[in-house]
Amino acid sequence: MQFSASQIALIINGRIEGDPNASVTSFGKIEEAKTDQLAFLANPKYEEHLYSTQASIIIINDSLQLKQPVTSTLIRVPDAYSAFAALLSKYQEMLTQQMKGIQQPSYISKTASYGENVFIGAFAYLGENVSIGNNSKIYPNAFLGANVTIGNNTIIHSGVKIYKECIIGNSVTIHAGTVVGSDGFGFAPQPDGSFKKVPQIGNVIIEDNVEIGANTTIDRATIGSTIIKAGAKLDNLIQIAHNVEVGNNTVIAAQAGVSGSTKLGSNVMIGGQAGVVGHLEIGDGAKINAQSGVSKSIEPGKAVTGSPAHDYTAALRSQALSRNLPELEKRIKQLELLVKQLMGEKV
Numbered sequence: 001m002q003f004s005a006s007q008i009a010l011i012i013n014g015r016i017e018g019d020p021n022a023s024v025t026s027f028g029k030i031e032e033a034k035t036d037q038l039a040f041l042a043n044p045k046y047e048e049h050l051y052s053t054q055a056s057i058i059i060i061n062d063s064l065q066l067k068q069p070v071t072s073t074l075i076r077v078p079d080a081y082s083a084f085a086a087l088l089s090k091y092q093e094m095l096t097q098q099m100k101g102i103q104q105p106s107y108i109s110k111t112a113s114y115g116e117n118v119f120i121g122a123f124a125y126l127g128e129n130v131s132i133g134n135n136s137k138i139y140p141n142a143f144l145g146a147n148v149t150i151g152n153n154t155i156i157h158s159g160v161k162i163y164k165e166c167i168i169g170n171s172v173t174i175h176a177g178t179v180v181g182s183d184g185f186g187f188a189p190q191p192d193g194s195f196k197k198v199p200q201i202g203n204v205i206i207e208d209n210v211e212i213g214a215n216t217t218i219d220r221a222t223i224g225s226t227i228i229k230a231g232a233k234l235d236n237l238i239q240i241a242h243n244v245e246v247g248n249n250t251v252i253a254a255q256a257g258v259s260g261s262t263k264l265g266s267n268v269m270i271g272g273q274a275g276v277v278g279h280l281e282i283g284d285g286a287k288i289n290a291q292s293g294v295s296k297s298i299e300p301g302k303a304v305t306g307s308p309a310h311d312y313t314a315a316l317r318s319q320a321l322s323r324n325l326p327e328l329e330k331r332i333k334q335l336e337l338l339v340k341q342l343m344g345e346k347v
Helices: 007-011 044-051 078-098 312-342
Strands: 015-017 037-041 057-061 074-078 177-182 187-189 195-197 203-206 217-220 225-226 303-305
Touching: 007 015, 007 057, 007 074, 007 078, 037 044, 037 078, 057 312, 074 078, 177 203, 195 303, 203 217, 303 312
Parallel strands: 037 057, 057 074, 177 217, 203 225
Antiparallel strands: 015 074, 187 195
């Protein structure tokens, strides 16, 4: 597909400097872009490439002052990174809109229903009473169990498994290999030392505008619902246990795990490989550093690190002290020597 500078500026509400008829057919990094490609510059570290790149069109910040002439057509916006992201989203949306129809072979239950402009890929399975909204895309080899509901404009990538009764909202993206609605880890210890499985009869609810990375697992609730609230973003390889609630616009990086019945507030940030034990309350805006082990509830807005996790600022002070220990030891020995000299002791 080909787009002109004027068309792009209209989409991202930008201001053109140069030829409004300049056109591009693909995207490129500013340091590598070729003619007919679109690039962007948000990080000042890469500004030197602005004056040598072959890109036909470049999106830049309004605040950037040019140090020398450029040959590319520029589109100025308040935030080049956000504008480029919005443009990529629009481009991806246009590509997915072209995907329509039902490929064969696939299995669609007679009681399943779907809206307009949907795509259902080959070898997909739609169980009893599955409902799919308008413009949604179900990629090949996806599995949707009985009574699953999928909203409008949602994308379910290849190999995703969504167990029975789960509800997926509008404009959700779930990447390949993710499992939604598997049984929570519930086992009752028995007098003889064995464990009896506790049936998991709840479901998973994923609200609107959520994105879930590849090979993530979200367990169904024992009773009630495991909930991923609107705007949350989950990376690859994450474990969300039964009855967990993930708040609005919370982000969780890869390989993190949240144990059963823990409630994450809104706008929480969790770093990679962090672990949160069960039945905790993580307040709005809390930040959990990578590889932290959280064993206590966290107040809103607080940042923690370490295992067991504790206050982030205090941890930095402790690290600074640790680095200074050799020097402190040297000074203590000097003071001990001075005291002995003052007391007339042999040294």
